[in-house]
Amino acid sequence: MKLQSLHDLYINELYDLYNAEKQILKALPKMIDSASHSELRSGLSEHMEQTREHVRRLERIFQMHNVEIKDEKCEGIQGILEEGKDIIKHDENKNVLDAAIIAAAQKVEHYEMASYGSVRTWARQMGHQQAADLLQQTLNEEGEADKKLTTVAESLNVEAVRRAG
Numbered sequence: 001m002k003l004q005s006l007h008d009l010y011i012n013e014l015y016d017l018y019n020a021e022k023q024i025l026k027a028l029p030k031m032i033d034s035a036s037h038s039e040l041r042s043g044l045s046e047h048m049e050q051t052r053e054h055v056r057r058l059e060r061i062f063q064m065h066n067v068e069i070k071d072e073k074c075e076g077i078q079g080i081l082e083e084g085k086d087i088i089k090h091d092e093n094k095n096v097l098d099a100a101i102i103a104a105a106q107k108v109e110h111y112e113m114a115s116y117g118s119v120r121t122w123a124r125q126m127g128h129q130q131a132a133d134l135l136q137q138t139l140n141e142e143g144e145a146d147k148k149l150t151t152v153a154e155s156l157n158v159e160a161v162r163r164a165g
């Protein structure tokens with residue numbers, strides 16, 4: 001796709017987000033299964049449901065713009081998820097593994113927040129207020145997920161340190 005206008009860039013980034021969300025949906029079950037802390041497992045499961053809604057919102061936005069959905073590979077999220085897969089292989093200490101899962105999940109959240117923030121701003125600037133509202137809703141949920149992960153990490157990381165010593 002040629003990026004000759006802000007609208008072209010906006011649509012291209014929406015394709016990227018759509019694929020990213022779909023990749024995340026595939027990765028979350030393994031993260032949930034690998035996590036041992038109940039609050040972490042619960043939070044990841046809840047976010048998986050939200051991620052399904054994020055995909056539906058993006059589909060609505062594509063419909064609003066009368067744009068055919070292209071499932072183009074999001075290489076950025078692919079790399080972040082690959083790192084997460086490598087970390088999950090290390091299960092020697094469950095508390096440390098849970099801390100690593102949180103770090104991997106937060107990398108995903110931060111990538112998404114940066115991307116959703118950009119496309120939301122572009123949507124507003126181009127007068128696509130309904131799309132901007134949907135994107136803001138997702139951006140808010142991604143931020144909340146990140147905050148929940150931080151809260152879990154604050155208690156979990158203390159446990160990981162205590163058990164390592």
